[in-house]
Amino acid sequence: MISPLLLRGARVPGGPVRDLLLEGGLVRRVAPAGTLPAGPAELDLSGHLLLPAPAEPHAHLDKALTWDLVGAPPCDLPSAVAAWRAYAEKVDERDVGARARRALEQLVANGATAVRTHADILPGDDPLRGLRALLRLREEVRGRVTVQISVLHVDAPEPLLREALAMGADLLGGCPHLSPDPAAAVERAVTLAAECGVGLDLHTDENLDPASQDLRLLAAAVRRHGFTGPVTAGHCVSLGAMEPEEAARVAKEAAQAGIGVVTLPLTNLYLQGREHPSSTPRGLTAVRALLDAGVRLAAGGDNVRDPFNPVGRGDPLETAALLVAAGHLTPSEAVHAVTAGARSVLGLPAAGPYEGAVADLLAVRGTSLSEVLGTASPDRLVIRAGRVVSRTTVLRELF
Template identity: 25%
Template sequence: MGNLIIRNAHIKDGEAQKDIKIIDGKIVEIAARIQNDNNLEEIDAKGNAVLPTLIESHIHPDKAFLEDRKPNLSGTLEEALKNTAELKKLYTYDDVKKRAEKVLRWSVLNGTTIMRAHPDVDPFEKTLGVEVLLDLKEKYKEVLDMQIVAFPQEGIIQSPGVLEMMEESIKMGADVVGGCPYSERTMEDTIKQLNIVFDLAEKYNLPIDMHADFGTNADDPQNTCIELICDMTIERGYQGRVAIGHVTTLGSLDPEVAAPIFDKIAKADVSIVPLPVTDMFMTGRTERKNIPRGMAPVLSMMERGVNLAYSSNNIRNAFTPFGNADLIAVGYLLQVSQQMGSADQRRAVLDMVTYNAAKAIGVRDTYGIEVGKNADIVIYDCDDLSNLINDQPLVRYVIKNGKIIVQNELSRKMASVLMGD
């Protein structure tokens, strides 16, 4: 745990710069000027923007960097699942670790120190992804807090043995129960899977994080499960403990049909996590003109009180042949695709990858630029939060538990060239 004073931090647009004092990895004081009575290390933010470190609330490190091995030529979900299943049969521990570790390192360098990872648990990969990520969680614990989801990519009902593998994963140390209701063959089996997921979560008192409603056809009952999930959440008393990724089908509903559904999501306190790069790349493939954005309608949901985060999802594989674990870059795509152009809306996108994401994965008690919270802080080379995503700025410092873990500064020589000195 580190001790540190950050000088001249821009914490909120329209407010004066503040100093932040950190003792034993916790923020203990935020004020206009803090005396350094104990000769603590200091860094000067120089009026630059300061945020709590970013949160990858939905990412698959075990499947990263597979695109060059078997490209998804059609760009469809069906081919992505097929190609990835074939590659998973060839996985080894060292291969999965090498690829996943690269994602973790890139994430930290880009200002992310909290992650919810979704390794597959299925007949091909079995529990290998969970095993690898548990080992990496321990290895990187000084710089990255990781939650691990037991994610049944290939379904539970249609894949005998997966339920037992999920339970084994939980006993090994997985933190979250995953679900993928659209992976089953019938709507009846989809409902069975949802009940199993809630039963398993209740048995081990764990949160739930599902992939659901990933499509654009609102007439497909297997891709319109959100209301059913919300009803189950309320019936089971699981409000505030359920997150759902994708939910792109909501973007295909007429506003008057969608509004009461958004209200139900807010009532159930279910967090929605759009995945802009994957969602926009994979959806709308059957359309020939006016191809839809293929995302959950962020602004409309926000207006109805739904908690929204966003995340990278996949890095360079059959589902998403792009990405470098840079959440600020993903936020740029989100704000453009969702037409979030005002200063307040652009700041709301930052909230989606910080405070909203903290709520989505259940870490609000320890997270934020507030006295008493963990000193997990990122400092950017910009001075305006409303334009931070537009600027795509240099990450100057990443601080974890009060310790500087990443530092990037322009050299004095380069700075003099840029300033014309």
């Protein structure tokens, strides 16, 4: 049983300083500062902005922290895939588990209380060794962070996918744009997910070809089959390369099919557009068209220091800042994409500093959204279901 917790003096975005009473995993009371009676446990959050805790909707914990090990040169998506596949031949379950834990701990310290990670079907005689490591990690961190696992593959044998889902993976993934027959890959994914009673989370249209059709194929298949499980499309880069009218049409089809879209600015800015040395395209999906169409938009950090991206710090505020700079979203829209939008795509209940919400919260030093996005202060306190799960404090000395 988690004891009640009183938060004193936190500022809410666009609002005044408040006190909050957390009890039973929920925000029970929100009141003007200094008006709630003293509680058995209190935290002074003066000087902090209180946000809904971020959720990371698209991670690759099994690949994380391998950049220095793989030795891949800066490259595009096909070259990154090849570099990872070559290295993955020698990764074992223990290696995946250790690196995944380090990356997950960084995400939690930065504010994430829920993470969806993809798990590769790995090359070699034991293709599910990475999945086993992530399943074990999911159980070990239960109570601190919610972990969802999606099986990632390109045209893997159906019996292997069924085995992975039977082991406990939450969703079926895939990369239709890397398949010789994207339409058939989408059709198979929808059919198999329906038969196994799981959701879908596909890497879609991760290229700058405006003729790429993964998202449109997925929307049509979901409607045709009457698929009722959760459906997520990650990347959707080609949407940003389409003419505005066409992008709006595809976005509307995705909205009508109930598809949540995850944009991944850091990795896609790194991988995409290398063949355009002049006027390099941004490599992002059409975030404004998706929002205008009513699509549930989330944003994630994707790869962290692996062959697909040599940088990244597992920080949702970094992702949000990139959406402001490269995606031209407002700070409020960008923060929504990594908090409420991400939780919605993951199928999680609403969280935040208001009465009745799940008490998953991030307190970060600062007074406004623009300040916390601009400074990304590591001075943070993370609360999950009313319990503090991480606190980072910073000592700065100037001489």
